[in-house]
Amino acid sequence: MKLYEMTAHQLHDLLARKEITSRELTESVLKRIEEWEGRIHAYLTLTPEMALEQAAAADLRIQKGEAGPLTGIPLALKDVICTRGLRTTCGSHILDNFIPPYDATVTEKLRDAGAVFVGKTNMDEFAMGSSTENSAFGPSRNPWDTQRIPGGSSGGSAAAVAADECIASLGSDTGGSIRQPAACCGVVGMKPTYGRVSRYGLVAFASSLDQIGPFSKDVRDTALVLNAISGHEPRDSTSVDLPVPDYTRALVGDVRRMVLGVPRETSGQGIDPQVTKSVGEAIEVLKKLGAKTVEVSLPHSAYALAVYYIIAPCEASSNLARYDGVKYGFRAKGAQDLLDMYQETRGQGFGAEVKRRIMLGTYALSAGYYDAYYLKASRVRTLIRRDFEKAFEKCDAIVLPTAPTPAFKIGEKVDDPLQMYLSDIFTIPCNLAGLPGLSLPCGFSREGLPIGLQILGNLFQEEKVLRVAHAFEKNTDHHLRKPKL
Amino acid sequence: MEYEPVIGLEVHAQLLTRSKIFCGCSTLFGAEANTHTCPVCTGLPGSLPVLNQKVVEFTVRAALATQCRIAPYSQFARKNYFYPDLPKGYQISQYELPLSTDGHVEIQVEGQKKRIGLIRIHMEEDAGKLLHDLSSDRGASSYVDFNRTGVPLIEIVSAPDLQSPEEAGAYLRKLRAILMFLDICDGNMEEGSFRCDANISLRPKGQKALGVKTELKNMNSFRNVQKALDYEIRRQTALLDQGDKVIQETRLWDAARGVTASMRGKEEAHDYRYFPDPDLVPLVIDPQWVEKIRAALPELPEQKKNRFIRDYGIPEYDAEILTSSKALANYYEECLNIYDQPKIISNWIMSELLRELKRDEREIEECPVPAGNLAEMLKMIDEGVISGKIAKSVFEEMYRTGKRAQEIVKEKGLVQVTDTSAIEKAIDQVLAANPGEVEAYRRGKGKLFGFFVGQVMKATQGKANPALVNELLKKKL
């Protein structure tokens, strides 16, 4: 097995035993990137020199016996996460030349852990999208079929892990932007509970929904990254002040006496029967492992899409008002006056989907519409939360599909925004309720495309989610399949 | 047709915290441009706000001092609009759930007491500064300095209870004094730490329904507020008398020309699209914390005034003036510590000291005569070292030079002459020099006594003790 194909925990063992060095490992990954990046386009910025410097530093730490689980491991960061001194574009022209003067908290934590950064990954512009086709710099491609989308908005981070162009990566999830690409690319993707991971340095899309989370090749790596990035942050008022358990201790490989909730509402129009079949089989595996299943009802999940596509654009329209050409980023040339400067800068700097959502959000917050849209959606959000509270009285975790279909073809849904939005029907409710959610591969379609199983937990119950995921993974081998590149 | 004005005032006061409302940058005034900023107050991508606890404490103080109701549950909201001095494209303020509501302030105009309602006091962040007059080789330019973005403000909205420019002035002075007494604001209108916008409409006298209001901005002193309101009343009256309608708009006060002018370049009425700020969590104010703050409140103007009347036995009129500012009240009490004569000190401050300060348009904080010096000098009159008359010119000299009374008296040899033989000598000289007047006085022209007193004072360069002069002169004549 090549170094770049391995998981972080496997590599940590090799590094700790001094069988390999971080330098060797990093060079292996960089070479892999050289071979495949042309076809995958997972990255917007590659940092080979910095990576090798970090690898050298990591090797020193390892020699001194001071290595942690992520020391010397090559990782990638979604380009929505600030990295000091390193271009951070959010997949947008308007930040094409933006160099943050500070590190996001997660960046700091990973640096402290001794990780190696190989680059910043591609994404839908400002995290708005489900296919990475909204990137101002061209889409990323699904390693399983480069004519297809890798999912979005964290498509680059998912594709990079699936193609072994990094060992693990970070993405962000607002309505499914980690879980859905994880399903499309056949990797593990997790969104922690809202407030578990600091948002300081995460460029905001929808503040009450955004969370940073890991992409990895297996559940153990997910736990390791989660350990490293979680924790209270005084610079983020929404960050929760709870101790971080060692998430690897949840990986007991056993789901006996656990009760899994299966939502009644996860069948219907638009769901590929192959997805239904795969997920059904996955639930059977879990039952054979000793878990009980119980039907739960999430009656308001039918409204989740509408709620999300009001709340997220409203918050986004406000969060993106700062991109005005005054202080940083792109400024249109030749503006006649201030109004002209604003309109030209934002008109030229933003892509169509971003503009569409800003318009939607601005409209929904404007005079006379606030009650009917934002306020109404926020009340229905409460009902969606209550549905989950009731469901979790009966079960430890909820299992359902991650996405209604496997990865679709590039270009297939760009002209129909509403169709594109429907990719998120299973992932959105979890963001609205702030719950932790994970996707891992549970099967493949006839075309050989990955299908994802989604596991949701109650607030701050990441351990239960990881436990179910790990037990399933241990007893299946979907996660061991690699795309033929 | 007679109209009555209906005026409401919106005051923005900068709070005297060490750091900004949502980040740790310093709030100190006057630093070089863009040297007191960070990712948070300049709205860099990924930055997040965290609330400065002192801001809440200071706002609670203001609410308590104005009898406001403190909301048990309060939330920040985003006020969205585009302007170069607003880095995030929204201001973090409070909208539906302000920290406090329903208070009042008592004012006194021409002896009449009146209660002005406060609708709300809430917290928000200040915007940056724009400069339009720097020379530029890049065409007409404006320059942005973000040092001021994020400085904490409280916004105090009065009810439309003010009915004249004079009442507006009295309200502003009282409000400013309260905030300064509370040590939460330095009340500096020139530096912009205390700002005022006005809303004014006219309605026919006796009518209940309100007329169309205009908003007035850019009034940077109490006098300008009154002048602007005066002008606007005349302008609206003229419109209404002609049968025209008043347009609801924002108008800027132009102090140079003495008029209000409609703001040009306002492309559309602002739609602020307020919604609760998702980056800031709600405030649940603990009543015990409020009581702690209440217990620690500094003495307020009303309380201090009553205490002065009670403990020092000075009339209400005096007490009102002496407690009109915290600094003046402190000055007075400092004097009292050295020379325990409340009425004498009060008289002296109200007549001599305030007159000098007013002439120079200075505040008590800039008074060149330290309280100690004034008290010393007054003691010297008491001890007969100088006469009351001489003291006045000594004081003027003290004010001009900042020197102590002793120094000045010594330098100019102004010590009062109380030596009877010296006075007698002077009297003898004067009487000898004016035989005719002595004759006339002795024959009944009593008025000439003043003449002799004057001459004796002249002969002693004003230093003779007047009482002694009177006594000895009477004997000699």
Added chain:
Amino acid sequence: MKISKEEVEHVALLARLKFSETEKERFTTQLNSILEYMDKLKEVDTSRVEPTFHAVTRKNVFREDQALPSSPQDLALSNAPDGDRGFFRVPKIIE
């Protein structure tokens, strides 16, 4: 029809966005279909339901009133599209 082309223009102005005529037409159509989908929410009775503005309930998060070092001026201006003598320059604002 939920939103007219004129309303779209007004919203575009509020959001400081500029569109070509074709874009305006396309946006108007797309926004309309999205807003029509939102009508679903009218089916839900929320008369006695409090809104959720925060996914996880925290309250009273504060920091101490301590002045901390700020960014040096050159760093503050490091991304400025038009920095000039320590300021951010913009086209002149006429009031």
